Amino acid sequence: VARSLDGAATAANGLSGEARGYACDVADSVACVDLVKQVEDELGPVDVLVNNAGVTRDNVLVRLKDDDWDTVLxxxxxGAxxxxxxxxxxxxxRRSGRIINISSVVGLTGNRGQANYAASKAGLVGFSKSAALELASRGVLVNVVAPGFIDTDMTAELGDGIREELSERIPLGRMGDADDIAGVVRFLAGPASAYMTGQVLVVDGGMVMHG
Incomplete structure (x- = not known):
């Protein structure tokens, strides 16, 4: 799912196996309801939902504009x-389902210049824990993955000096990649995590532990 059909098609084409792309503005509640109905009409029930939509509008607190705050939240x-x-x-x-929300270590630690992003990702943790409590009795599991610095289009915008500095703060000595996160998501979507809900799995190369 992406905001535009072109973006959705690009994402779907980049996946192995069979995939289909859909356009949706996740901030639009009506559009989300329509999306789920369309998906279920075409493909059947949604068994696993991964909320991975994310944007940044970085600036120091006193310079954050209302639109910067609102867009990120x-x-x-x-959207989640x-x-x-x-x-x-x-x-x-159906008394079955997995909901996996992608947060961030920034939601656990905070970060200068990212008050809006940190608030959104911390809120996602609280939201997930509340949803986990409400849905557990119906067999629906809700968990969180909190990535550290991952090599994505978003982090690619950082300069080489900043990326090198970040890598030095990570005990494993490197930024993560998409496969590092995908493996944890697959685990949470599969049978091995059937007795887990309301958990936050940090995937950051030891950065938060390292301080």
Whole structure:
């Protein structure tokens, strides 16, 4: 799922196996309901939801504009709420489902210049724990993955000097890659995690532990 059909098609084409792309603005609650209905009409029930939409609008607190705050919270937090609510009722009826929310270590530690991003990702942790408590009795598991610095389009915008400095703060000595996160998501979506809910799995090469 991406904001545009072109973006969704690009994401789908980059995946192995069979995939289909859909366009949706996750900050739009009506669009999210329509999306889930379309997916279920075409492909069947949603068994696993991964909320991975994320944007940044970095600036120091006193220079953050209202739009910078709203855009980040609407996409990163409201978007996860909208899609989770849209799939939850069906999962509850089937007494089965996995919801995996992608937070960030920044939501656990904070970060200068990212008050809006940190708030959205910390909010996602609290939201996930509350949803886990509400949905557990219906067989729906809700967990969180909190990545550290991962080599993505977003972090590619950082200069080489900053990337090198960040790598020095990571005990494993490197930034993570998408496969590091995907493996944890697959675990949470599979049978080996059937007795886990409301958990936050930090995938950061030891950075938070290292301080």
């Amino acid at each position: 609407d996409t990163n937090l409201r 709420f909208n899609l989770t609510r849209a799939v939850a009722r069906g999962m509850m009826k």
